Structures are given as structure tokens and as C-alpha cells.
Amino acid sequence: MTDIVDFLRSRLDEDELFAARGPGGQPIQPADLVWTYEPDTADARDGGSVVARGHRILIDSPMVIAAHVARWDPARALAEVEAKRRLMAEHRDDGDGHCQGCGMNAYEEMCRNIDNCPVLAALASVYAHHPEYDETWRPA
Numbered sequence: 001m002t003d004i005v006d007f008l009r010s011r012l013d014e015d016e017l018f019a020a021r022g023p024g025g026q027p028i029q030p031a032d033l034v035w036t037y038e039p040d041t042a043d044a045r046d047g048g049s050v051v052a053r054g055h056r057i058l059i060d061s062p063m064v065i066a067a068h069v070a071r072w073d074p075a076r077a078l079a080e081v082e083a084k085r086r087l088m089a090e091h092r093d094d095g096d097g098h099c100q101g102c103g104m105n106a107y108e109e110m111c112r113n114i115d116n117c118p119v120l121a122a123l124a125s126v127y128a129h130h131p132e133y134d135e136t137w138r139p140a
């Protein structure tokens, strides 16, 4: 059975891999990680394009789709992975199975089992659709 830490590491590795690779599997160059939405006409409701370093990579799409794709560009996806890894570095096993991050303040209770850490549970909930997700991790 996979523990929550291994599960999250695997999902974040997958997210990083997909965010940093282009459609052909080749690495996306750092300058191409930031995507923007640009309307195709003066009326943005008509639709638009996703642009990376001056090149239109998604053309003439409904505004809601193109804007969504641009908002979740590779740079954002990689930043999300990094932020989640930083949280995981704080909420790690202290060697006795307790969460190192929970209970750091006097007003917080120490998490006695890393699999019950509310921070890790919240992070894992993003991947609740994954076949290896353990329903016991689901936040209350």
C-alpha cells in the first residue's frame, strides 16, 4: 500500500514531467513556459489565442478555453509543483511516523501519524481521482 508521502511525490513528479514537456515529449524551453491569452478581435468574447514568446500555440479558440489554458500554463504548473514540494518538506515524517510540520506551534496538536496530516491530505485530495488514492486520506 502506498503511503500519502510516496503518493504525493509520484503525482508531483508526473505533474512536473507533463508541465515541462511539449506535445512531442521534448522539453519546453524556459522562455516558452509562460503563456498568455490574447483576444483575436477587439471583442475578447469572440475568442482568442494562447501565445508563448510571440508565437500563437492555440489559435481561434473560445475565450473561456484559451484564457483557461493560458492561466494554467507550464510556468504556473511548475510553480504549483514547487510550492507543494515546499509544503511537503515542512510536513514530513519526523522519523517516528509523526508529522514534523504539524504541532510546531503551541496551539496546534501534533499529528501522530503522517498519513493523517491535514496539509498532506489537502494536497493529496487534488488527485482523488487517481486509482492509488486512498479514501482514508480524504479531508473531513
Ligand SMILES: [Zn+2]
Binding pocket: 091, 092, 099, 100, 101, 102, 111, 117, 118, 119, 120
Ligand atoms: Zn502535517
